[in-house]
Amino acid sequence: MTRADQMKLFMEPRSIAAIGVSRATGPGTFNLLENLLGYGFPGRLYPVNPNAGEILGVKTYPRVAALPEVTDLALISLPRHLVSATVRDCVEKGIKAIVIITQGFADADDAEGKRLQREIVDIVRGTGTRILGPNTFGVANARLNMSTSYIRISMEPVAVGTISQTGGTFIGLNDIRLAGKAIDVGDACDITVVDCLEYFEQDDQTKVVVIHTEGMADAREFLRVVRRVALKKPVLALKTGRTPQSARAVQSHTGALTGSDRLWDVALKEAGVVRVGDIEELADAMRAFLTLRPPAGAGIGLTTYTGGFGIIAADACGKYGMELVEFAEPTLKGLRALSPDWMGVGNPFDIWPGVSIVGLPRTEVERTGLRYVLADPSVHAAMMVIGAYDAHMGEEHLPMIREAAQTHPEKPFVYFAYGPHFEEVRRTLESTGTTLAFPSPERAARALMHLRARAHFLARQTDPGNA
Amino acid sequence: MTRADQMKLFMEPRSIAAIGVSRATGPGTFNLLENLLGYGFPGRLYPVNPNAGEILGVKTYPRVAALPEVTDLALISLPRHLVSATVRDCVEKGIKAIVIITQGFADADDAEGKRLQREIVDIVRGTGTRILGPNTFGVANARLNMSTSYIRISMEPVAVGTISQTGGTFIGLNDIRLAGKAIDVGDACDITVVDCLEYFEQDDQTKVVVIHTEGMADAREFLRVVRRVALKKPVLALKTGRTPQSARAVQSHTGALTGSDRLWDVALKEAGVVRVGDIEELADAMRAFLTLRPPAGAGIGLTTYTGGFGIIAADACGKYGMELVEFAEPTLKGLRALSPDWMGVGNPFDIWPGVSIVGLPRTEVERTGLRYVLADPSVHAAMMVIGAYDAHMGEEHLPMIREAAQTHPEKPFVYFAYGPHFEEVRRTLESTGTTLAFPSPERAARALMHLRARAHFLARQTDPGNA
Numbered sequence: 001m002t003r004a005d006q007m008k009l010f011m012e013p014r015s016i017a018a019i020g021v022s023r024a025t026g027p028g029t030f031n032l033l034e035n036l037l038g039y040g041f042p043g044r045l046y047p048v049n050p051n052a053g054e055i056l057g058v059k060t061y062p063r064v065a066a067l068p069e070v071t072d073l074a075l076i077s078l079p080r081h082l083v084s085a086t087v088r089d090c091v092e093k094g095i096k097a098i099v100i101i102t103q104g105f106a107d108a109d110d111a112e113g114k115r116l117q118r119e120i121v122d123i124v125r126g127t128g129t130r131i132l133g134p135n136t137f138g139v140a141n142a143r144l145n146m147s148t149s150y151i152r153i154s155m156e157p158v159a160v161g162t163i164s165q166t167g168g169t170f171i172g173l174n175d176i177r178l179a180g181k182a183i184d185v186g187d188a189c190d191i192t193v194v195d196c197l198e199y200f201e202q203d204d205q206t207k208v209v210v211i212h213t214e215g216m217a218d219a220r221e222f223l224r225v226v227r228r229v230a231l232k233k234p235v236l237a238l239k240t241g242r243t244p245q246s247a248r249a250v251q252s253h254t255g256a257l258t259g260s261d262r263l264w265d266v267a268l269k270e271a272g273v274v275r276v277g278d279i280e281e282l283a284d285a286m287r288a289f290l291t292l293r294p295p296a297g298a299g300i301g302l303t304t305y306t307g308g309f310g311i312i313a314a315d316a317c318g319k320y321g322m323e324l325v326e327f328a329e330p331t332l333k334g335l336r337a338l339s340p341d342w343m344g345v346g347n348p349f350d351i352w353p354g355v356s357i358v359g360l361p362r363t364e365v366e367r368t369g370l371r372y373v374l375a376d377p378s379v380h381a382a383m384m385v386i387g388a389y390d391a392h393m394g395e396e397h398l399p400m401i402r403e404a405a406q407t408h409p410e411k412p413f414v415y416f417a418y419g420p421h422f423e424e425v426r427r428t429l430e431s432t433g434t435t436l437a438f439p440s441p442e443r444a445a446r447a448l449m450h451l452r453a454r455a456h457f458l459a460r461q462t463d464p465g466n467a
Numbered sequence: 468m469t470r471a472d473q474m475k476l477f478m479e480p481r482s483i484a485a486i487g488v489s490r491a492t493g494p495g496t497f498n499l500l501e502n503l504l505g506y507g508f509p510g511r512l513y514p515v516n517p518n519a520g521e522i523l524g525v526k527t528y529p530r531v532a533a534l535p536e537v538t539d540l541a542l543i544s545l546p547r548h549l550v551s552a553t554v555r556d557c558v559e560k561g562i563k564a565i566v567i568i569t570q571g572f573a574d575a576d577d578a579e580g581k582r583l584q585r586e587i588v589d590i591v592r593g594t595g596t597r598i599l600g601p602n603t604f605g606v607a608n609a610r611l612n613m614s615t616s617y618i619r620i621s622m623e624p625v626a627v628g629t630i631s632q633t634g635g636t637f638i639g640l641n642d643i644r645l646a647g648k649a650i651d652v653g654d655a656c657d658i659t660v661v662d663c664l665e666y667f668e669q670d671d672q673t674k675v676v677v678i679h680t681e682g683m684a685d686a687r688e689f690l691r692v693v694r695r696v697a698l699k700k701p702v703l704a705l706k707t708g709r710t711p712q713s714a715r716a717v718q719s720h721t722g723a724l725t726g727s728d729r730l731w732d733v734a735l736k737e738a739g740v741v742r743v744g745d746i747e748e749l750a751d752a753m754r755a756f757l758t759l760r761p762p763a764g765a766g767i768g769l770t771t772y773t774g775g776f777g778i779i780a781a782d783a784c785g786k787y788g789m790e791l792v793e794f795a796e797p798t799l800k801g802l803r804a805l806s807p808d809w810m811g812v813g814n815p816f817d818i819w820p821g822v823s824i825v826g827l828p829r830t831e832v833e834r835t836g837l838r839y840v841l842a843d844p845s846v847h848a849a850m851m852v853i854g855a856y857d858a859h860m861g862e863e864h865l866p867m868i869r870e871a872a873q874t875h876p877e878k879p880f881v882y883f884a885y886g887p888h889f890e891e892v893r894r895t896l897e898s899t900g901t902t903l904a905f906p907s908p909e910r911a912a913r914a915l916m917h918l919r920a921r922a923h924f925l926a927r928q929t930d931p932g933n934a
Contacts, residue, residue, distance in 0.1 A: 109811030154887045166775020171854040171886040240778045243785030252811035253774030280907040307720030308633020311707045318710030344576030344719035387638040419638040420621045440747040
């Protein structure tokens with residue numbers, strides 16, 4: 001069995017034994033079985049509990065040996081001193097995939113936790129059985145309506161595979177689910193980030209891979225594998241434990257070795273990984289890689305509702321290495337025809353004088369302006385700056401977004417929208433599936449920068465001179 | 468008349484002459500008069516238009532001389548070559564405050580625009596009449612249901628006074644209105660940021676002053692005045708035109724001198740101004756200064772739902788100079804009583820093992836934990852990290868937020884919340900009026916950093932040795 005095949009037992013199980021499920025159900029009880037039933041997991045479920053005949057209408061079994069089949073997966077949620085014996089029971093039963101949810105192993109402050117962790121590793125060594133955890137939410141697979149986390153989460157079948165060192169990511173961020181498919185490696189006593197990477201590498205349902213890590217024992221092996229995966233699909237990484245004080249906190253969380261932050265920066269970049277600095281940047285970059293194509297260059301063209309916010313957007317582009325191009329003469333000629341005579345037309349292109357002074361309809365200035373900007377050969381990406389002062393204004397933009405996607409699919413086109421109706425306008429604009437709207441130009445420019453960096457990485461592989 | 472009194476004619480007019488109002492009304496016509504009527508402006512309105520007897524039921528006057536009173540304010544929205552003569556009419560009528568909305572002056576690319584700007588300045592010199600603009604949205608005052616902008620905006624009587632070089636700010640940012648009271652200085656031919664600062668300095672309805680500027684001719688005078696204002700109320704500044712490419716765009720926007728970005732940084736800090744880098748940071752800092760008290764020091768205590776997100780928050784605190792304190796022994800003792808024996812208790816304090824392993828109710832671990840953390844003498848501010856996995860969970864937090872505000876009003880307490888129900892949870896938490904919730908720990912820590920910097924600035928004034 002390859003590592004990726006073994007991982008399928010965790011990610012796509014047909015049957016699950018849930019060991020240590022409580023009879024207590026309802027709010028505040030964090031009952032795994034109740035969650036799995038609630039999601040509508042279609043596989044077979046076997047709660048193991050010596051004190052109950054059934055839980056939530058599902059027949060329970062007093063011990064692992066009594067299970068009517070060798071399940072694909074076993075979940076262990078028992079006090080830590082009972083875990084080793086149960087792992088042994090699973091191995092004897094022939095179960096090949098175990099999630100140990102229980103905390104208090106390498107993450108504990110005492111010697112006993114470390115000893116228990118060594119003990120479970122020794123039990124499975126050479127048996128073909130593998131362990132995810134301990135101290136983990138386990139796995140989630142939205143396409144299978146399955147999550148082993150004791151907190152009930154919201155899943156969506158987004159094409160994102162997340163490898164994480166905290167179950168917190170299962171909950172998702174604002175506007176974005178990380179559990180498409182997700183794996184929490186926890187204390188990573190056996191299954192590591194590398195195993196998970198190899199699963200997502202071959203998984204056709206995963207278009208973008210996200211890694212949250214606090215550090216790892218074998219960074220060299222990780223970098224070798226992640227580079228291979230990054231050639232096939234975008235890999236985004238949030239490496240935490242960056243400061244001395246947070247690195248100390250990592251010790252009590254997963255016991256991982258955080259390593260030098262500067263070295264991580266260099267190594268991840270070299271491996272073609274998109275390193276993000278925080279969760280907001282992570283969410284934005286994920287959305288960008290799911291929706292937009294990486295641009296062929298850093299040239300950007302801006303159109304704007306107000307000169308002042310155009311300059312704010314220009315600052316943001318400068319900050320993130322997107323270059324405001326000098327428009328070519330045919331572009332300028334077209335834009336001048338939309339503007340008052342006295343206006344110094346350039347990049348950013350201010351649409352408003354054409355509306356308020358020349359008297360053209362706003363949508364005409366916008367659409368024609370964008371057409372000229374996107375046609376400019378030095379423009380590789382475009383940003384439109386709009387004031388979201390009306391909840392319905394997004395609708396007028398739909399035809400021009402569709403036109404941009406048809407005529408220039410290779411040029412990512414994004415919005416920076418500000419104002420009280422941002423959320424409604426964003427939803428409308430993004431309903432096209434070909435653009436994204438951001439509430440700040442920094443976030444828009446940063447997302448484009450990450451797309452650009454990936455295009456650059458891929459280009460270097462085919463032409464090493466292009467460094 | 469003092470400069471601040473003169474500014475009251477602009478900000479609190481009892482009567483307005485709207486010169487150049489069109490007969491066209493409805494969507495897409497950007498009719499100033501229609502907007503003012505729509506807001507419910509309680510003052511007297513006099514449209515001036517030689518071709519209409521009435522507009523929207525309001526009697527019009529053929530020219531300024533025919534107006535039945537000397538209005539506090541006149542708005543000019545006419546083609547640029549008609550503006551000079553109209554300014555002269557206003558001066559002759561005795562009107563002391565004029566907003567020139569028209570574009571195409573210093574912001575134009577041609578010599579004619581610059582000439583016209585000199586001309587209007589010459590007309591008002593020595594007359595006691597002052598001009599706001601040209602190229603401006605004018606003014607807004609939510610408490611008076613008044614905005615002179617041709618785009619209809621949403622106003623809220625927030626205690627914020629905004630001085631801006633773009634009307635874009637009148638529209639507001641997400642979740643936040645900049646027009647409480649707002650002034651767009653536009654090309655700033657006469658009234659400058661300094662005049663506006665002096666108005667907000669004495670205005671009791673303004674608790675926080677926001678400045679958006681692309682640059683100015685007399686930075687020395689500005690810095691002298693802004694320092695004086697900053698001693699009385701928080702002043703936040705967004706200085707744009709930071710990069711060479713955006714500075715070029717400023718030339719076609721307002722013709723302002725952008726200046727060295729590094730020098731601005733130093734000068735603003737020295738003057739006690741909170742400089743923000745982008746609009747998201749601006750919105751966050753505004754909310755912080757409106758809601759929270761500046762902390763006495765940089766020491767922060769964290770409590771968290773998951774170890775992983777606690778470390779993410781610790782990274783963010785490190786990035787923005789908030790120091791994770793070592794908890795004192797009584798604090799640790801209290802937190803240990805809420806945790807499993809094996810847990811290494813520290814900062815951040817992870818509440819979940821107390822819930823999932825010790826079996827305590829979540830709200831008890833949270834509330835008692837926060838009580839210990841806030842009582843720690845080296846903690847000057849607290850952040851709680853929560854997963855917003857349920858839309859109603861904010862309600863459970865209300866008693867502990869109230870307790871924190873009562874027992875430690877001097878220690879700002881904020882949330883970093885992540886997850887699909889962020890918005891609902893944020894609204895509930897913030898309904899207390901004493902805390903803020905942020906969707907990333909960077910934004911939470913950055914807002915605390917700005918509060919801290921202000922406390923530090925004020926402390927230095929009373930004790931210059933405290934530098």
